[in-house]
Amino acid sequence: MAELVKVRREEDEEVHEPAEVNGKPSKRQQAAGFFRAHPQAKWVLALAALVLLVGGVFIWHYYSIRESTDDAQIDGHIHPISGRVSGTVLRVLHDENQTVQAGTLLIELDPKDYQVAVDRARADLANAQASAAAAHVDVPLTTTTSSGQFAAATAAVKAADREVQADQARVQEAQANYTKAAADLKRMETLVQKDEISRQQYDAAVAAAASARATLDAAGAAVASAESRAVQTRAQASAAETVPEQIRMTRARAGAASAEVQRYQSALEQAELNLAYTKIYAPVTGVLSQRNVEPGQVVQSGQPIFSIVDLDDLWVTANFKETQLKGMRPGQKATVKVDAYGHTYDAVVESIGGATGSRFSVLPPENATGNYVKVVQRLPVRIRFAPGQDPSHLLRPGMSVVPTVLTR
Numbered sequence: 001m002a003e004l005v006k007v008r009r010e011e012d013e014e015v016h017e018p019a020e021v022n023g024k025p026s027k028r029q030q031a032a033g034f035f036r037a038h039p040q041a042k043w044v045l046a047l048a049a050l051v052l053l054v055g056g057v058f059i060w061h062y063y064s065i066r067e068s069t070d071d072a073q074i075d076g077h078i079h080p081i082s083g084r085v086s087g088t089v090l091r092v093l094h095d096e097n098q099t100v101q102a103g104t105l106l107i108e109l110d111p112k113d114y115q116v117a118v119d120r121a122r123a124d125l126a127n128a129q130a131s132a133a134a135a136h137v138d139v140p141l142t143t144t145t146s147s148g149q150f151a152a153a154t155a156a157v158k159a160a161d162r163e164v165q166a167d168q169a170r171v172q173e174a175q176a177n178y179t180k181a182a183a184d185l186k187r188m189e190t191l192v193q194k195d196e197i198s199r200q201q202y203d204a205a206v207a208a209a210a211s212a213r214a215t216l217d218a219a220g221a222a223v224a225s226a227e228s229r230a231v232q233t234r235a236q237a238s239a240a241e242t243v244p245e246q247i248r249m250t251r252a253r254a255g256a257a258s259a260e261v262q263r264y265q266s267a268l269e270q271a272e273l274n275l276a277y278t279k280i281y282a283p284v285t286g287v288l289s290q291r292n293v294e295p296g297q298v299v300q301s302g303q304p305i306f307s308i309v310d311l312d313d314l315w316v317t318a319n320f321k322e323t324q325l326k327g328m329r330p331g332q333k334a335t336v337k338v339d340a341y342g343h344t345y346d347a348v349v350e351s352i353g354g355a356t357g358s359r360f361s362v363l364p365p366e367n368a369t370g371n372y373v374k375v376v377q378r379l380p381v382r383i384r385f386a387p388g389q390d391p392s393h394l395l396r397p398g399m400s401v402v403p404t405v406l407t408r
Helices: 001-015 027-037 041-064 111-192 199-240 243-276
Strands: 066-068 072-082 087-092 104-108 277-280 286-287 304-322 335-336 343-351 378-385 403-404
Touching: 041 111, 041 286, 072 335, 072 403, 104 304, 111 199, 335 378
Parallel strands: none
Antiparallel strands: 066 403, 072 304, 087 104, 104 277, 286 304, 304 378, 335 343, 335 403, 343 378
């Protein structure tokens, strides 16, 4: 039945299509004749169409999950080396492009001036330590001496007060004796006038009264002298009351001497550090670059001398278009093709920049003028090499690369 329908269809086509065009068979007739002559050609064409379709789908899927850019280069840490102190260069032990290990001696400066500074600082420290030791010895001596003086002054005041009291008691005794002698003399005067006593008795009474008076005067003078001494001892005691202040002052001098020792100790340590800084060492392992020093040159503190490129910590900075970042995330796998060697390295997306490159330019674009032209921006993406792929350290910062990120 199918064959009958096919035959009728071919007959209709032959009816509606002219048999010849300009004396030649039509294209349809030629195609029909080709397929009648080669019946397997239909299957070949169908298979080719299927292969093209599958290949197209595969290519679309391959490139749809990959983002690539040629605006990328290798980056790394470049460590600038400079001197911590000024000085004259004695020796430069290494040259550019040499690989050095961390801690390798690179440059020696003339250490003579700094050695002199160390010796002077040591002498100043020794002098300060001796002064501090003497000041600390003065503290117990001053405490003992001043405390003894204060105790002696206090005791002297008490003794002077007792002496004044004793002299006052003697004055009272002398006053009583004089009063009695004066009274006896007065009675004797009456009796001697009446010749009831002898003249000798009267003279004895006069002498006794005079003696009592002299004793009274002497006792009064002794009281005055004792009071004067008491005033003097009280003045000494008042002066001795400053003993606590003297002790505090002595201790303060000892503390100042200790602080001076610390100051000179710090000065010595700084001088020793400056002496150590006359030898400049490599801070990291890497390749020396940008040598800016020669023997005999006077370098200043902070002046660039060398740069060291750390080849053990390299990454790729790839500037992807903002339209390529839709599916890009840290942690995705990537490959990096290095133009210099034609070799492809495994890598992983480490981070995506916080702003576009134009934001960090010296003159960022100003789009508020009205003459705005939209430009696709690029964001820096850091791609880290997988470890262990460059044991010979062939990669160098600045090399051009083509990274490809697998976004899914």
